[in-house]
Amino acid sequence: MKCAVCGRKAAVEVRRQGRAFCPEHYLEWFEHQVERAIRRHRMLKKEDRVLVAVSGGKDSIALWEVLRRLGFHTTGLHIQLGIADYSKRALEATRRFAEERSLPLIVVDLKETYRLTIPELAELTRRRTCSVCGLTKRYVMNRVAVEEGFDVVATGHNLDDEASVLLGNVLHWQTDALVRQDPVLPAKEKLAKRVKPLYLLTEREILAYTLLRRLPYQHEECPFAAGAKSLLYKEALNKLETAMPGTKQAFLEQYLKKIEPVLQKGLSAEEVALRECERCGYPTTGEVCAFCKTWDHAYRWAKRKGRIPGEVRFEAEPLLTFIPEGKGGGDARPAPSQEPAG
Amino acid sequence: MRVVLRTPEREERELKGPKKVREVLEELGIVPEGVIVARGEELLTLDDEVADDDTLEIISAVSGGKR
Numbered sequence: 001m002k003c004a005v006c007g008r009k010a011a012v013e014v015r016r017q018g019r020a021f022c023p024e025h026y027l028e029w030f031e032h033q034v035e036r037a038i039r040r041h042r043m044l045k046k047e048d049r050v051l052v053a054v055s056g057g058k059d060s061i062a063l064w065e066v067l068r069r070l071g072f073h074t075t076g077l078h079i080q081l082g083i084a085d086y087s088k089r090a091l092e093a094t095r096r097f098a099e100e101r102s103l104p105l106i107v108v109d110l111k112e113t114y115r116l117t118i119p120e121l122a123e124l125t126r127r128r129t130c131s132v133c134g135l136t137k138r139y140v141m142n143r144v145a146v147e148e149g150f151d152v153v154a155t156g157h158n159l160d161d162e163a164s165v166l167l168g169n170v171l172h173w174q175t176d177a178l179v180r181q182d183p184v185l186p187a188k189e190k191l192a193k194r195v196k197p198l199y200l201l202t203e204r205e206i207l208a209y210t211l212l213r214r215l216p217y218q219h220e221e222c223p224f225a226a227g228a229k230s231l232l233y234k235e236a237l238n239k240l241e242t243a244m245p246g247t248k249q250a251f252l253e254q255y256l257k258k259i260e261p262v263l264q265k266g267l268s269a270e271e272v273a274l275r276e277c278e279r280c281g282y283p284t285t286g287e288v289c290a291f292c293k294t295w296d297h298a299y300r301w302a303k304r305k306g307r308i309p310g311e312v313r314f315e316a317e318p319l320l321t322f323i324p325e326g327k328g329g330g331d332a333r334p335a336p337s338q339e340p341a342g
Numbered sequence: 343m344r345v346v347l348r349t350p351e352r353e354e355r356e357l358k359g360p361k362k363v364r365e366v367l368e369e370l371g372i373v374p375e376g377v378i379v380a381r382g383e384e385l386l387t388l389d390d391e392v393a394d395d396d397t398l399e400i401i402s403a404v405s406g407g408k409r
């Protein structure tokens with residue numbers, strides 16, 4: 001198998017495009033794909049301050065690297081979930097990446113900020129770990145972006161993530177979730193713009209990029225990922241993809257092009273207005289947002305069990321640790337609230 | 343050949359060579375779309391042939407959970 005550009009021996013095959021590339025031209029191809037997605041959907045402007053959500057895994061690390069190479073002004077946001085050694089090693093990989101490239105990093109440690117880790121939050125609320133974890137990450141990400149004056153949050157969601165979520169939503173006809181699959185979610189009052197620049201690249205392609213660029217990343221999986229439905233959907237899609245290259249891309253892209261707009265129109269009557277959460281002031285459809293509700297719930301139980309002193313009230317404001325250029329200890333301080341910095 | 347699986351837990355297998363990467367994956371029951379196969383620093387395609395004294399690494403690309 002030969003490189004489609006130079007004819008040298010190929011290292012990575014992109015079967016859905018019927019092509020293969022040598023290492024050098026693969027890296028070029030990959031970065032070009034990301035650049036094209038960004039331009040096509042107007043995800044980012046050159047002058048934007050971009051907050052990159054970085055878990056330390058291959059997707060977010062590859063995303064940060066590509067955005068940096070494309071010349072965007074990026075800051076990483078890493079959330080310490082408190083999932084034992086897994087979380088510690090995630091922070092190590094993230095810090096190493098930031099430090100080697102002198103990129104600014106913000107860390108929010110959930111235990112430090114909110115007194116509980118994600119496993120504790122799940123246990124106290126008796127909810128699935130991934131569900132309270134996803135909710136918390138989304139809230140913190142948005143709040144840091146809004147309060148620190150970032151123009152946009154970029155996440156490492158890839159084609160497999162998006163196609164498997166779509167498959168899950170279709171299998172259960174989750175219409176409310178189906179209309180929110182766009183690679184770009186525009187900003188609203190106190191809701192930062194969100195973009196997914198890797199949404200048309202597969203996990204395999206992203207892993208190949210990470211390996212060829214020799215990026216430090218955490219290969220180990222979160223212990224709570226095992227048995228997740230998303231893995232089952234991904235496996236099913238990968239079987240289809242192997243037999244019919246291009247299936248994942250067509251499934252997602254054609255949905256976004258043909259079906260989602262129709263759904264959005266048809267369901268727009270049902271769209272509920274957003275209001276401010278009575279606890280934290282951030283957008284919600286009810287009186288209290290799901291984030292505050294969940295954490296308040298956990299606090300009630302934690303107090304009953306004597307793990308948190310009775311007089312402590314849950315405060316939604318995250319504590320940020322700034323690590324300029326990825327170096328040094330960095331001091332924790334609360335985000336200067338409300339007004340964006342610039 | 344020695345095959346080191348990182349899917350993502352580390353596991354080792356011994357297979358007879360030479361054969362194509364595609365056949366290695368078939369023999370191990372691994373779906374090619376979910377992995378990258380490497381020989382040292384070199385990434386391999388399904389058509390590449392690997393020798394009996396090669397050491398391969400099969401790295402899983404699939405990650406789970408809500409992100």
Ligand code: SF4
Nearest residue numbers: 130133222224407408
């Ligand atoms: S797998 Fe679940 S618990 Fe682990 S980081 Fe992802 S969402 Fe959180």
Ligand SMILES: [Zn+2]
Nearest residue numbers: 003006022025
């Ligand atoms: Zn080439």
Ligand SMILES: [Zn+2]
Nearest residue numbers: 277280289292
């Ligand atoms: Zn709230």
